[in-house]
Amino acid sequence: QVQLVESGGGLVQPGKSLTLSCAASGFTFTDYGMHWVRQAPGKGLEWVAVIWFDGSNKYYGGSVRGRFTISRDNFKNILYLEMRSLRVDDTATYYCARDTADLAAGVLDHWGQGTLVSVSS
């Protein structure tokens, strides 16, 4: 069955960097676009970034553009989110999610369990 397992979250100081990973299994990773979505404590869902099946195109939400980088390793079946210049308002649970299409149709049919990132001094 499809499994997405995030890791790499934790407590980090403002201005620092952190990289999240999402290990994928149970499906052909190279057939699907992938997303990161975050949720601040007690708040709603916020889309963060998307990457095409082959990594050739990447798009970002306005609040993270220029600070976060999405990437993927199609040999290891791992999705990444490199986060730089972290701010207190980046505090959230970060989910990776599979798109239903290779070029990203924008429908997310499988989600990981999430990893919590806390940004605080």
Place this chain on the structure above:
Amino acid sequence: DIQMTQSPSSLSASVGDRVTFTCRASQSISSSLSWYQQKPGKAPNLLIYGASSLQSGVPSRFSGSGSGTDFTLTITSLQPEDFATYYCQQSYTSLRISFGQGTRLEIK
């Protein structure tokens, strides 16, 4: 960016009730609308895509409708496991998707 607005923000209902959630887009999004259910401490779960297509494995008491800017999610005969938060999400701009703020469904 396309803004998604859900109403109401919370809703109280009883087991067996029929409930309807509303989602409005800031511009026409055709039928590019999905609905997700999220329970506390869990990841969201896709219920409906393409405004009215039921995701595999989702009970048939869930249904979606609408096109353009106005959409609804209906649950007929509420079950105890349906009490959760529901989010709509547009994929019209599939490379810049956006979610509504959510509607929390509570037990009356």
